[in-house]
Amino acid sequence: MDEPKKATEKAKQLIAMTVAKTRFLQPIQEAEIPVLQKALIIGGGIAGMTAALSLAEQGYETLLVEKESKLGGYLHKVYYTVDGIDIPLLMKQMIEKTSKHPLIKVYTASQVKSLKGYVGSYESEIQTPSGTISYSHGVIIVAVGADEYKPHTYHYAKDSRVLTQSELEKDLSVLKKEDIHDGETFVMIQCVESRDEKRPYCSRICCMQAVKNALKIKELNPRAEVFLIYRDLMTYGFKEKFYKDAREKGVMFLQYDPEKKPELEAKNGLVVKVYEPMIGELLKIPADHLILSTGLQPNPENHQIGKLLKVPVNDDGFFLEAHVKLRPVDFSTRGVFVAGNCHVPKFISESIYQAQAAAARAATILCKPTLKAEPNVAFVDDDFCSGCSICLSVCPYNAIERVEETKKEKTVIHAKVNEGLCQGCGTCVSACPSSAIQQRGFKDKQLLPMIEQITETT
Ligand code: SF4
Ligand code: SF4
Known part of the structure; x- marks a missing residue:
């Protein structure tokens, strides 16, 4: 947008509004x-x-x-x-x-x-x-x-061969080389019950946790098979190096389409079925263990x-x-x-x-x-306050209390702002039906001249 005349006009109006307000400014004392x-x-x-x-x-x-x-x-x-x-x-x-x-x-x-x-x-x-x-x-x-999120799919908690990444990590931390046999197959599925309507966020750590566990399996037995089925692999920054290491050590990375999520057939053995978009075929992977990356x-x-x-x-x-x-x-x-x-x-x-x-x-x-307390806090003019408590109900910081006191032998109820709690958001000022609550630096008598100025010049 290149409209220098309009921009200059706008700048002049903003300055005029500020000058109009400046005439009514009062010093603010910071508590x-x-x-x-x-x-x-x-x-x-x-x-x-x-x-x-x-x-x-x-x-x-x-x-x-x-x-x-x-x-x-x-x-x-x-x-x-x-x-x-x-x-x-x-x-x-x-x-x-x-x-x-x-x-x-x-x-x-x-x-x-x-x-x-x-x-x-x-x-x-x-x-x-x-x-x-x-x-x-x-x-x-x-x-x-x-x-860690505990999933409700892929036979989790019903079949002992189905684990989350943290549960696998616990097992791997105590397993010895001889505990994993040649050809033993681990299939990992990423983003389980994640990045969907119910849990739309990415947990960021689970791709790296899967790569870490895949490398640990390969370290224990390089002849074990690891398939890592992912949507998008988030091994960002220098962590990319570990992804490359995993590939070099034979971990198989397969991408899946979120519209065609991997499926599990669990009869005698576990078989993971996944449609691989690059080769355009449905793969069936027999698994000894199914590991679910569920995030936090x-x-x-x-x-x-x-x-x-x-x-x-x-x-x-x-x-x-x-x-x-x-x-x-x-x-x-x-x-x-x-x-x-x-x-x-x-x-x-x-x-x-x-x-x-x-x-x-x-x-x-x-x-x-x-x-120093927030300078632009709200304050109440007791003479105008009817004690209706509307401001108490709208203040998001619970900074206003209802005070009852005796003045000239009469009991009066009014609102009182706690300056330590007030964050100067101005919500109470716009809600007060009696204009009894005002905000320092933004009083009605300071804001109205600004509005008058803009209406006069447009
Ligand atoms: S200005 Fe905001 S934080 Fe302060 S009393 Fe009013 S509503 Fe509460
Ligand atoms: S909304 Fe206004 S009149 Fe009502 S209690 Fe608060 S300051 Fe007083």
Whole structure:
């Protein structure tokens, strides 16, 4: 579009509107909020432990709450990585370091029951096996993880020869060379009950998990047969090298059309039938083992946690960051951060980097004794407020309360904004039928001249 005259006209109007508003501007005083220099971390997997250690090593007291009876989360289902990292050893070291750190207090088999307050000044009630405790803290990091999806198709849970990738990985971690015989056939199917209407997202990690397990089988017995049936293979970045290794070692990669998903015939033996589009034929592969790549599913409690912390969950059930590029580990609620698989399925290394980033962002709040409150907060003019409570019901951050007080021997009810909680979204201002609630920097008497200006000049 190349319309310089219209663009200049628009620029002039915008400047005129701003000048019209400027005449009514008033100084805004930023309130100072005291900061409790302590953190609460929800979730004790690799992301939660990394964030806790990172904050504790910077000198901040951290309380780590894990709902299971032991720390580790999804790491308990990972036994090795494709580049040879011993995950059980890494997990043992992390758990030991976290549990023994003098600034980290760990509560397992525990859950956050309630939360009050705002950035810099939260008060949580935590249900622990020995009773409820309360904890005051300035920031929160959510790292509640995700779990492997258990499928309902391909005779899973009915036939012991049908396993998920994590279950195969567990078996492979203890098998010896002699346990896999020549010609023993493993057929892997990717994207099982994934990337469809019900679970439309890609879990990103399962293609690499399949390649990793295929390489492990070939390492144990190069004469074993591995067929990997995929939709699109997501071995991105330098992981492409392992895909090439697998091909060179004889792993057979077959693509399938999502409209013609592989089928299983399970009578005496297992036979996987797949239409191969390149050769245009239906292949029948007899299998000793059928391995299903099902990806990760979000924690079913994410919605409940999201409600408690006033942070959003996306349509897939994972937590949604404030901005994918500009604020990738922040929630839109100030002082609350996200890390690990509860945000989106990711590799262990990515969870560690994200947890370090979340801890660094949390430290930007914890490092000072006070914090400047959001300047453009809402406020109520008590003289106009009828106490109808409409603003309370629309505020997405529960920043407004109903106050009852006695004025000139009369009981009056009105709304009151908690400036620590208010995020300056303006929703309450547009809902108030009495124009009693206004937003600093966007008062009616500042906005109306802008509208008048534009209507005069058009
Ligand atoms: S501006 Fe938004 S966050 Fe603040 S009180 Fe109004 S509705 Fe709540
Ligand atoms: S909506 Fe307006 S009038 Fe009603 S309680 Fe809120 S500020 Fe008062």
